[in-house]
Amino acid sequence: MSDKVCAPDELRDEISPAPELKFPMEIGEMYEGQRIRRPEMYVEFGGVDVPKKFELVLVKEMEEVEDGKVEVLGPDLPELSVGGAYPLGILIQVAGKKLDKDIEGVLERRVHYFSNYIEGIMHVNQRTDVWVRIGRKAYDKGLNTLKWVGRALAMLFRRSLPIIEKIQVTFITDPTKLEEYYQKAVEVYKTRDARARGLMEEQVDEFYSCVLCQSFAPTHVCIITPNRMGGCGSISWFDARASSNVDPKGPNFPVKKGECLDPIKGVYTGVDDVVKERSLGAIQHISLHTIFGHPHTSCGCFESIAYFIPEVEGIGIVHRDFKGPTVNGLTFSTMAGHTSGGTQNEGFLGIAIEYMRSSKFLQADGGWSRIAWMPSQVKERVRDAIPPDMFDLIATENDAKTVGELKEFLKAKNHPVVQRWKEAPKEEAAPPKEEEPAAFGVPMIPEGLEIPAAAGGFKIILRNARIVADKVIIKRAEKE
């Protein structure tokens, strides 16, 4: 999910490993993008031809983990045939006073990055899709046991995350044992996901904040709850929690909820306090689950935008990759320009795509029943999150390209927003009222210089004419 994990500062240059350990291979960020191609590889683990493989990080009790232990259950590298594909389970068990089960997923994602820092290793994907290749050159140079990989991972984890006090790495290559562990891993993933999706704001005492984007938007303070992740899509409540524990002086820190003033809109006194403080007074008050009133601010790196379509009283969605104008005529980048910069822009909100899966997704505005239009690509991507009875009612670029077409579509499908059309006009607009005349005389010609040069234009009429031309050029008038 997150591609924005940065290596800890200690890894900036090549690492010199602990003095007791002399690794037979180099470890450093420069190897991150290294590819091992089929002809270059010694063996591979996982991949399309291998049905069962996994990687898992488990947080255990202190007594359960033997610090520094690295073992291989089953055949090790020298026993495998060159060029072959084999099953593999990577199990990393960690313990530490500050660790809890919620951080497992965060740690697990690091296996990918840390593995890639190892010269001669290529690591792709995660969980039950994991795919690892060991390079022939590296094997010949001395990377001839998975234990070296384990030791390197242990070192990298310990170095970058001091809250890990004990770490143990196990590689399972024996098919029978793998089956056993595999089933357990799948159960763990399921439980984790259920918890992640099921955890509600009401169930936790603290939210988390992220100020990573303040370089670009000084007044932007992101509030991350179990039901609202950061607009960038990179940081979930679990991620923020982990980061805040790992690096209390970093960009993520806890936010006490305080009193909940409005559970639907998502208004909390603790949140407002932090926002006020961290934006240095620029923003006083935010609501977490609405695009109206005092919406959450947006920085600039959000994945998509939720925008009000006044003509249909509905909300539209557009993501960064969508090229061209949306149904309201504006492109993503134009709307982004008005939404970003850490300001509160009623009617426009930068959101993560994952937020659309949240059970509190724009709940104050009606959630999915208010969504009138979204790009087909996103609709497919979050298909599982859209209530089945709403799915066909939401238009995409294939159903409506203009507001007029959208209105027709929504009417035909009897979309819930149609109910709002019958009500009093525009819930947010104030009725225009007569203004007192300006304090000083208004000059007779408004705006001085900006006057339509000729209203109406004029006609030239030719009768009984014969027009002969060597060339007639019809050209599209260029817009300025």
Place this chain on the structure above:
Amino acid sequence: MAKKATLLSVYQLLPQTNCGKCNEITCMTFASKLLERRATIEECPPMTEAQYKSQAVKLRELVAPPIREIVLGSGERSVKIGGKEVVYRHELTLHNPTAIAIDVSDKMDDTTIVARCRFVECFQFTRIGQKLSLDAMAVRFASGNAERFAQAAALVAKSSSLPLILCSLDPEALRLAIEQKDVLNRRPLLYAATKDNWREVGQLAMQYNCPVAVFAPDDLKNMKSLVRTLRAMGLEDIVLDPGFFPEGGRMKDSIERLVMIRRAAVNRDDKDFAYPILVTPAVAWMGDNVDERAAAYKESYLASLVITRFADAMILHSTDTWAILPVITLRQGAYTDPRKPVAVEAGLREIGKPNEKAPVLLTTNFALTYYTVSNDIESQGVTCYLLVLNTEGLSVESSVAGGQFTAAGVKDLIGSSKVESKVAHRKLIIPGMAARLSGEIEDLAKWEVIVGPRDSSEIKEFLERRSEVVQT
């Protein structure tokens, strides 16, 4: 503080009929253009109708920047001043770069006047792909002979197409000058109304529909009174000069006044100060036995000082390029939109005299990155080719994370730059922070990729240390 205009608040004041007469598909799109200052309210024909009159007034006020925007001059060389939305650049961006006027005195002879006009008109400097120029002519009444002043003004108007500033505290001289053919059509800025001549100069400005400057070097209370009075007379295009003291303790007053004016207008909604500010660094030339170079030097740094203190327009005297260069360079920088990264042109650069064996390095087109890298390798005496990748003006780190730095982009760059015809080898050294993409770039571009140092200051040392890898 005045209510801030947002897409929705602007939209709500439009007809909301999506009639399309503005050539936009929806009122929302038009609202967006209005907010971005790429359209005016007049371009929505229905808004000029009676039924939307009060809405139009409200909308005008909503989208108007806190500092009035005034157009100086006419035609192609007309220039906008003022129109600022914020006090500090980082709050949004600064609009309308400080207009720079060069002066002529009516004591100069005609040849000199014409020569100075030509200089200003033709002055052009290209920096980071932008053309920097000077903006206006200021004609000063120094001779004591009002007719001579009018003559000089007419000559300037004939000799250039630039906006004019007529500088005279004598209303009669101003009148004679405005009534010259060519001068009036240029809609000159009348400098200036003071506590002694406000009635005459104000009437002149109303009569000829010219913007008028207010010169009040004594204190801001007097300036405020003057402005309030002119507004009561019906004037709207007003420019403020609180007096510029180039030396001694009074400089404190000058600079503080600039701050107070701008802050009062933007943060306190003080309508009497909601106007562009004119500063006159040319006063650095005052005095007897002036050393020309010293005066130009001083004028240059004082002009630079006020660029960062809210000057919307300035009058300078020196025509020395070396003195003008820092001012226009600072102006260029200060007025870049902080929301948009500054980019240089993508493509292939030669550092030193590289031959077919020279190393090929890669960097991004973010101006800061590019200049840092190229300065570093130039000063280290490295000879190489430098491929500059278009990452939409983002740094290596940002663009790798954000997805603008792509293997496909590198492949295209190699192709379009034709670097393959310049070097015999196929080795590419990429920035350390792009290590993540090394394999992908190799696969797509079919070049061998070597991951270089993270900091360009280490390039020379890297090339020497890793010579066996880099050697071609």
Place this chain on the structure above:
Amino acid sequence: MAESDKVSEKKGESDLEGALARRLLKLAEKFGEIELDNVTMTVDELTFLLQPAITRLQRPITRGELVAAKPVEKLLEVEFAPPVETYPAQMAEVQLGATRNEGGTRGRAVKVGGAKALPFYGFEAVNPNRPAFAMDVFDMPIHLAKAVRQHFEDVMGDPAAWARKCAHEFGADIVSLNLVSTDPGIKNTSPEDAAKTVEAVLHAVDVPVVVGGSGNKQKDPLVLEKAAEVAHGEKCLLNSVSTDTDYKRVVNAALEHGHSVVAFTPMDINNQKKLNRLLLGEGLPKTQLVMDPTTGALGYGIEYSLSLLERIRLGALLGDTELQMPVLSAASNAWGAREAWMKTEEWGPKEFRGPLWETVTGLTMLMSGADLFMVSHPATVRVLKQITENLNGLGEAKYTVENWVAALG
């Protein structure tokens, strides 16, 4: 594409909206431009409708007597109070240099920081300390732009003499000693030998001293540590540490020997806050921390620094405790700009360009909130010091400007 067709008649009005026209317009849409050769049109009636786009008129409308100014008897009375902002916090103050009764040997100490308002917003609050100017000294002859070199040619081989010249002849408030020879790629001078240079400079001048490494991330902490030792009690400024150097070593040395530390980051406010946090977390007090968020030279990123410094000052005054340290500006970075040293006809004589480039760079940083400056050219020091005086209300003026229009001649 050549076509010749007849325009069809329709309802007595030549029909540009007829089939041909529709086809032509479609093609024009698709290709942007189409040309028809040898066209003959026979029409009964052909109507052209010209509707000009709304243009902005630049010509003024002469109103003459029609719109006279509204009558106003006399100047209107107004009230005006300076728009003063008050802030909940202020910047910390750092002292450089310790006098004899403070445990050092400096003739006088220099305090920087302590600002209570934005830079030179004197109507709001007067900052207790003036900005201070340090001149660069190097521990070996190095390549310098001619405009600078000409002043120091005679002292380049002797850092002590160089320092003396800066302090005594050119009025530097502080001397900034750069131990560039310690760079492994240059002379790889040992920390011990470099420390001897530090001692020599301390003996040569009685102004505070900044000690800088070579920029080599591995070596600098060792060099600064040794320098801190020999300069014990002198309240020097150790220049610098960043997130990827061994800052702990330098902080410990600073704490043990009573020095301040420069926290250097590359133009990123979050990075700067993080580094400050880390250093404060190691026990370094606010009063011993100076920030260097990087000064971009004029034309090479100065606007980033400008906005960064304004943000820092505003943030600090509004209560952000991670930004309340004084700011250092290496205005001498201006010499890296081509415009400062390159000989080019087009740009005019470089004798003026160079110092002016550094002066404008420094001045911009001065107006944005920098408290401490590193500069190379004597003229920069002179001008910036003078402006600081003037902006604080000091200094005589030889003439007044009320009559500038005519008086300029």
